[in-house]
Amino acid sequence: MPVTWEYDRLVRVKTSITLPKGLLNRLDRVDKNRSALLERAALSYLTQMERQARDRRDIEIIDHNAERLNLEAMDTLEYQQLPWRGASFTWCASRVLKTHGGSAFSWW
Numbered sequence: 001m002p003v004t005w006e007y008d009r010l011v012r013v014k015t016s017i018t019l020p021k022g023l024l025n026r027l028d029r030v031d032k033n034r035s036a037l038l039e040r041a042a043l044s045y046l047t048q049m050e051r052q053a054r055d056r057r058d059i060e061i062i063d064h065n066a067e068r069l070n071l072e073a074m075d076t077l078e079y080q081q082l083p084w085r086g087a088s089f090t091w092c093a094s095r096v097l098k099t100h101g102g103s104a105f106s107w108w
Helices: 006-011 021-031 034-064 064-078 093-099
Strands: none
Touching: 021 034, 034 064
């Protein structure tokens, strides 16, 4: 039984598109094989669009869980007792928040 994805990758379908003459001239300067060039360009564009859609979904998931994740991060910072730069003593994250305007990272 042949591998379907390989078959799909190898099969080409003839199509016709209409493009501005200037664009065709630019394409020809890059590669005389327009079909191959347009195929690579389309694959690259689709990969970029898929990556952007995946990134948007990831951001939505992070945003949905942001409050819980921030609380966990603050809890971790508090028990790690991160050192205060330039001081001979350490500050816990809750002191940093109270002293430096509410952001644990504003003092970095």
